[in-house]
Amino acid sequence: MDLSFGPCWTLCLSSCFVFQLLEENICTFVKNELKKFQQVLSTDYPECLESPSDEDEEQRRSSEAFLKITLNFLRRLKQEELAERLHRSKTILRSGVQHELKRNLQQKFECVFEGIAKAGNPKTLLNQIYTELYITEGGATEVSQEHEVRQMETASRNPHRPPTTITCEDIFKRPPDRHEPIRTVLTKGVAGIGKTVLTQKFSLDWAEDKANQDIHFIFPFTFRELNVLKQKKFSLVELIHYFFDEIKEAGIWISEDLQVVFILDGLDECRPPLDFNNTQILTDVTKSTSVDVLLMNLIRGNLLRSARLWITTRPAAANQIPAQCVHRVTEVRGFTDPQKEEYFRKRFTDEEQSNTIISHIKTTRSVHIMCYIPVFCWITANVLEDMLKTTEGGELPKTLTEMYIxxxxxxxxxxxxxxxxxxxxxxxxxxxxxxxxxxxxxxxxxxxxxxxxxxxxxxxxxxxxxxxxxxxxxxxxxxxxxxxxxxxxxxxxxxxxxxxxxxxxxxxxxxxxxxxxxxxxxxxxxxxxxxxxxxxxxxxxxxxxxQTGSSSETKKKTVEYIKKKINENLSVEKSINLFHCLNELEDRSLVDQIQLYLNSGILSVMGLSPAQWSALVFMLLSSDKDLDEFDLNKYSPSEEALLRLMPVVKASNKALVSNMSHRSCEGLSSVLRSQSSSLRHLYLSNNHLEDSGLKILSDGLRSPDCKLETLSACFQSERSSEGLSSVIRSQFCSLIHLDLSNNDLKDSGLKILSDGLRSPDCKLETLRFGLFNQKAGVDHSDVMSMFNAALTPPLLLLSGWSPVESDG
Incomplete structure (x- = not known):
């Protein structure tokens, strides 16, 4: 019997050995690749996961092929989200482009200069000098008609109910009560307030792996840079490649499955203004068009809808972006009072010198207000440092003009x-x-x-x-x-x-x-x-x-001319600014005159000229004390007085107002709609408002910018219940306490009001109402029971005679 193996058997044994070896190699390869994929999907994205530089083309192709197989199996297992994460994360890490972009952004933003960078200046690290800016959340994109300095004068009063604040790193963080992600953030702030530094800090923290590591790419642009390209055409891909070479060289395709942030800094510097009403629709990231059309389609979400945008602007240009395109509005308010002191103490290491400077700044309201702006702090520091060195015992500047001279x-x-x-x-x-x-x-x-x-x-x-x-x-x-x-x-x-x-x-x-x-x-x-x-x-x-005269006669003529202008019934804002002008001219005659009237107690019974009314408004608004309460009766209980003093109402925490009319309702409604209003408590109980007056006030109470918490009012008609019910049903209504105790609402009125009280948007915690028919033996227990049973969460109900607290 021939026991020798034939050629076929030998081949079979050889094949088994090869396939066994192949299985071992494939298993090792699969295990190693899957291990890499697991690491890639971790949250820290370590640099070691990038493809090694000595990896040959064959290895790279094998990894590419296995990635496709893995993605296919993940999708078969219905793991679509995991597949997408793996795909984009592996793509980024393999190219090394994210690391290169971070390195370049770090080099670009790690150093800053105060004032203007000069040759020979030592580098200052941003992280060493950065002070957290005061950033508030909320507000609208509507344009403010006020000069930026007037806005600061309004904002300089500490609000009685501080607005929601937000930090730089949480600018895109979704609040707990919001379901939709935040795509576009619009950040407002006056010139020099720190908007650009804020975006640089955001980019630097990402580049240094300190924050927002879920973001794959950050692309910071400035409108100053983009202005230069206004005559050229780009696609979105080409624009990114134009400014960021590392993206172009790596051949990375910026698509919907990547988490990208575009920073557009300085909208107010855009030339020409963006016209969202007349622009072509563009959805293809590879199609070329003008830069302004490109930006408008990016902002509208027609291009890269998954991308996040951060736009900064001065307030006057905020309305260029349609409100429906903005998902969060924030405002940079610069330095708080403690931060001002912190700045000057860091700037001047000599304690005696810093104390002298801080004390001087506090004595001049106009200078102190301007120090909300970091750049103005720098200007002031330069001036006062020079003057303390060169003018022994000399007087330091007290007006803005002196400071700038x-x-x-x-x-x-x-x-x-x-x-x-x-x-x-x-x-x-x-x-x-x-x-x-x-x-x-x-x-x-x-x-x-x-x-x-x-x-x-x-x-x-x-x-x-x-x-x-x-x-x-x-x-x-x-x-x-x-x-x-x-x-x-x-x-x-x-x-x-x-x-x-x-x-x-x-x-x-x-x-x-x-x-x-x-x-x-x-x-x-x-x-x-x-x-x-x-x-x-x-x-x-x-x-x-x-050419400028310097005689006392010239000054006298200028002062008289300004007073004449003030007396011409200019707008309140213009008049207030002219009083600031008189301050610069060191003339306080009108203000001193009003102060005498106030001290003598005869102001309320005399008729004031337009100039004197303006002087009163200016004096009250220029006080360094918070305007906690405005009571019209302290001045003159008349409609004219109320209309003249409306800016004071706007700056007050609480207002007691009488003698309301159609015109004064319009004025109060305007105050309620104002973003910069400090009014939180409004008492109108000594008025009998008609339905038309209530309708006008309701427009203000339903405004997204209204912050009123307490309203006490007296209306003439039972129909007022319908208007008030509509107000408290509004998602924007901020009322917490409503006092209607001087109103005879009757059962029918209370039932109408209860419709609003049951609304999920109602925020009332206390309702006070009067039941005048109770004295006539009318039983209101049914109405009270209805309230007690229907209201969730519990509401404190106060009748004209005894409090009734709802169950629960």
Missing amino acids: HFLVVQAKLKNIKYDDGAQTNPFWNKNTRKMIESLGKLAFEQLKKGNLIFYEKDLTECGIDISSASVYSGVFTQVFKEERGLYQDQRFCFIHLSVQEFVAALHTAVDQALQSPNGHLDLFLRFLLGLSLPTNQSLLQDLME
């Missing part, structure tokens, strides 16, 4: 040291310096009228400044006027801050033009303009403004 003087001194052989003689203004300031003044004023903060070559040419001269100016007055370079070295210029532009503009021209400004954007300019005429300020500007 001294700031310009400090810059002139630096310019003389740098360019004029160290000369620091007075006057500081030689012929060359004067020419520069005159040119900058014209540019500042002309662009201020247009509302422009960023200037390009065309803007400079219109004011007679060629581009080379502008570069020289920015080199000389480095802390006033600066040149910036875009991505491809395009030139653009701006003043360090809007208020500096307004001050330099005031060195150039005139009063009536500023008063004609429709939204008050020339108000601070006017304050500077008039403040420049003071003899003390003129001496500092000697040889710079020879």
Whole structure:
């Protein structure tokens, strides 16, 4: 018997061995790859998971193939979400592009400069100097018609019920009571308040793996950079590749399955304004169009709906974004009072010096208010540091005009040291310096009228400044006027801050033009303009403004002209600003006159002129004390008085108002609708409002911006129950306490009111009502029982005679 193996058997044994070896290799490969995939799906995304640099093309292809197989099996197991996470996470890690982007963003944002960066300045790490800014949540995108400084004057009063605050890292975090994710955040704040630094901190924390690691890519843009591209066409993919080379080189496809954040900083600097009402719809990320059309489709969610957007802007430009496109509105309010002190104590290590500066700032309300702006803190610190060194026992600036003049003087001194052989003689203004300031003044004023903060070559040419001269100016007055370079070295210029532009503009021209400004954007300019005429300020500007008179007669004429304007029944806002102008002129005659009337107790019985009413409003609003309660009877219980004093009502926590009419209802409704209103408690019990008055007030009470918590009112008609029921059913109504004890609502009125009380949106905790028919023997127990049984959560019901508390 032949026991030898034939060729087929030998081949079979060989194949078994090979397949056994193949099985072992495949199992090892599968285990290793699956282990990698598990690690990839962890939350920390360690760098070691990226493809090793020595991985050959065959290994890479094998991993690609197995990834597809794994994704297929996950989907068979109905694990769609896990499959998608694995797909996008593995794609990012394999390319190493996320690590490269983080490295570049870290290099870009880790260092900041106070004021303007200068050659030779030591680097300051953002994380070392960053102070958490005061950021509030809520508000609307509607444009504010107030000048930014007036907004700060309103905001400077500590609210009696602080708004919801939010931190930088939680800007996209969904609140517990919200079901939909937050896609677009609009952050408002005045110029220099810290919006840009906030976005830099957000990007840096992500780049340093400190926060928001669920985000795959952050792409920070500024509208200043995007303005340069307004004549070019891009697709969204091309725009990303244009600014972020690492994305282009890696060939990463930005798609819906990636978690991407776009930061669009400085909407107010966008040229031209975005027109959402007349733009083409674009859904293809590879289709080219103009940058403004691209941005509008990104904001609307037509492009990359899964992407998150953070847009920052000055308040005046917030309304460019349609409200329906914004899922969260926040506001940066700069420094709180404790943070101001913290800033100056960090800035001045000498305790005695810092105490002197802080004490001085607190004595001047206009300066103290401006210190809410971090950039203004820096300006103030520069001025006071110089003055404490050079003016032994001298008086420190008390007005904004003085502060800015001294700031310009400090810059002139630096310019003389740098360019004029160290000369620091007075006057500081030689012929060359004067020419520069005159040119900058014209540019500042002309662009201020247009509302422009960023200037390009065309803007400079219109004011007679060629581009080379502008570069020289920015080199000389480095802390006033600066040149910036875009991505491809395009030139653009701006003043360090809007208020500096307004001050330099005031060195150039005139009063009536500023008063004609429709939204008050020339108000601070006017304050500077008039403040420049003071003899003390003129001496500092000697040889710079020879055309401006400095005699006491000139000052007297200016003061009389301003008083005449105040008496012309201007708007309240214009009048208040003119009183600030009188402050800059060191004239308090009107305010002192009103103070005498108040002290004598005869104010309520005399008829005041428009100027005197304005003086009263200004005096009350300028007080450093919180306006806890406004009682109209303390002044004059008349409709005219109420309408004149409506700004004081708006700034008060509580208001007691009588003699209401149709016009005064409109005024109060406007106060209730205002985002900046401090009014929380309104007492109208001594009024008998008609249905029309209630309807007007109801419009204010239903406003998303209304913050009223307590309302006490008396209405003439039983129909008022319908209006009040509608109010308390509104999701925006903030009423907690409602006092209707002076109303005879009757059973029918109470039943109507109960419909509103049962609404899930009703927030009432206390309701007080009167049952006048009870004296006639009418039994209201059915109504009371209905209330007690129907209300959830429990409501404290107070009748005119005895409290009844609901069960539960």
